[in-house]
Amino acid sequence: MPDRIARIKADYSELFSSSPEVIVKGPGRVDLMGSHTDYNDGFVLPVAVNVDVLAGGGLRDDGKIAVYSGNFEKLVEFDLNAIEFDNVNTWSNYVRGVVHFLQEDGVALRGANMALYGNVPIGSGLSSSAAIEMACGYLLQELNGFEMSGPRLALIGQQAENKFVGVNTGIMDQFISRLGKKDAALFLDCRTLEYEYVPLDTSQVKIVVCDTMKRRGLVGSEYDQRRSQCEEGARLFAQWYPEVKALRDVSIEMYEEHKSRLPKVVAKRVAHVVGENHRVLRSREVLGSGDFEEFGRLMNASHDSARDLYEVSCPELEAMVEVTRAASGSLAGRMAGAGFGGCTVSLVKDEYVEQFLQVVAVEYKKKTTLVPSLYVCTAEDGASVIERL
Numbered sequence: 584m585p586d587r588i589a590r591i592k593a594d595y596s597e598l599f600s601s602s603p604e605v606i607v608k609g610p611g612r613v614d615l616m617g618s619h620t621d622y623n624d625g626f627v628l629p630v631a632v633n634v635d636v637l638a639g640g641g642l643r644d645d646g647k648i649a650v651y652s653g654n655f656e657k658l659v660e661f662d663l664n665a666i667e668f669d670n671v672n673t674w675s676n677y678v679r680g681v682v683h684f685l686q687e688d689g690v691a692l693r694g695a696n697m698a699l700y701g702n703v704p705i706g707s708g709l710s711s712s713a714a715i716e717m718a719c720g721y722l723l724q725e726l727n728g729f730e731m732s733g734p735r736l737a738l739i740g741q742q743a744e745n746k747f748v749g750v751n752t753g754i755m756d757q758f759i760s761r762l763g764k765k766d767a768a769l770f771l772d773c774r775t776l777e778y779e780y781v782p783l784d785t786s787q788v789k790i791v792v793c794d795t796m797k798r799r800g801l802v803g804s805e806y807d808q809r810r811s812q813c814e815e816g817a818r819l820f821a822q823w824y825p826e827v828k829a830l831r832d833v834s835i836e837m838y839e840e841h842k843s844r845l846p847k848v849v850a851k852r853v854a855h856v857v858g859e860n861h862r863v864l865r866s867r868e869v870l871g872s873g874d875f876e877e878f879g880r881l882m883n884a885s886h887d888s889a890r891d892l893y894e895v896s897c898p899e900l901e902a903m904v905e906v907t908r909a910a911s912g913s914l915a916g917r918m919a920g921a922g923f924g925g926c927t928v929s930l931v932k933d934e935y936v937e938q939f940l941q942v943v944a945v946e947y948k949k950k951t952t953l954v955p956s957l958y959v960c961t962a963e964d965g966a967s968v969i970e971r972l
């Protein structure tokens with residue numbers, strides 16, 4: 584991080600001839616449990632991790648926002664009163680969307696300069712988009728000094744993603760990027776936005792994220808199709824149980840009783856979501872009691888269900904899961920995020936981590952010819968101030 588902080592200061596002073604007033608971070612995330620449950624009003628259990636977007640900023644008086652991305656080496660500028668979609672610098676749409684929806688929410692913003700520099704791999708399933716949204720949202724909050732709860736800022740980020748960028752994701756990514764906590768996982772009820780922290784002691788067991796290097800885009804992908812299939816399932820259940828508003832309201836018993844009356848594909852999607860919600864609730868308990876072995880079994884079951892019933896895996900994810908599960912000291916291997924590529928997440932006993940990294944790199948390459956990126960992650964705080972200048 585120190586190098587990136589220095590880089591932000593240097594970029595900022597070169598472009599804006601001053602120092603940033605404050606530098607904040609918005610972290611990436613990995614979901615330990617809860618695959619495709621968030622947009623079904625269900626439960627998730629993610630952690631914020633030690634890869635993030637850093638954002639340094641200062642106010643300006645002309646009602647303009649200028650944002651520099653150190654990763655893309657591009658500066659964009661837009662007016663607070665006329666925020667348009669940018670077809671060229673598409674990364675800036677996350678910032679534009681957050682600014683737009685903060686103002687829609689009634690926040691009076693002043694102009695600002697921002698310099699960003701991140702190390703969240705893009706398109707890998709660690710939610711670089713939520714990281715940039717929460718870094719910029721939090722930076723604007725710090726600079727303008729307005730009050731806003733963490734869940735509210737997360738919702739603003741989700742609106743930016745859904746309605747400005749045009750990707751119809753759930754609330755998990757922004758919520759954990761804003762509200763994550765060091766050495767803890769966050770259990771979230773995606774309907775009520777009630778949450779609690781579950782201690783995650785990473786001294787005995789490490790979170791290892793394995794990037795398959797298979798990239799996937801959420802825009803135009805099958806993600807929307809899965810959402811529609813879930814909505815159809817919820818509509819069908821509402822005929823039999825009027826209280827059903829989303830698949831969150833369908834119990835295992837209700838599913839068993841009616842599954843033969845559902846279209847085949849819808850039945851599979853419902854089975855996954857209903858089972859996964861149940862597993863997330865159970866995982867919160869077992870993690871709370873420090874039972875990593877059982878937690879690992881639930882992670883594996885989550886992956887298998889996402890593969891077989893939700894059908895969001897791909898050959899690269901399967902190769903990585905096979906290799907990571909077989910490695911000594913590994914307690915689990917499951918896909919992270921939406922699937923279709925990107926990363927897997929494993930829990931690995933501390934004393935085996937070095938060996939795990941070596942074996943996985945070799946064995947995965949043998950199976951796929953791809954060279955994976957492997958990250959030993961810690962659970963970190965969500966969006967927060969790194970330095971005030």
Ligand code: GLA
Pocket residue numbers: 614617618619620621622710752753754755756920921922
């Ligand atoms: C993506 C979305 C999340 C969630 C996951 C699947 O990461 O951004 O909202 O739906 O997929 O669990």
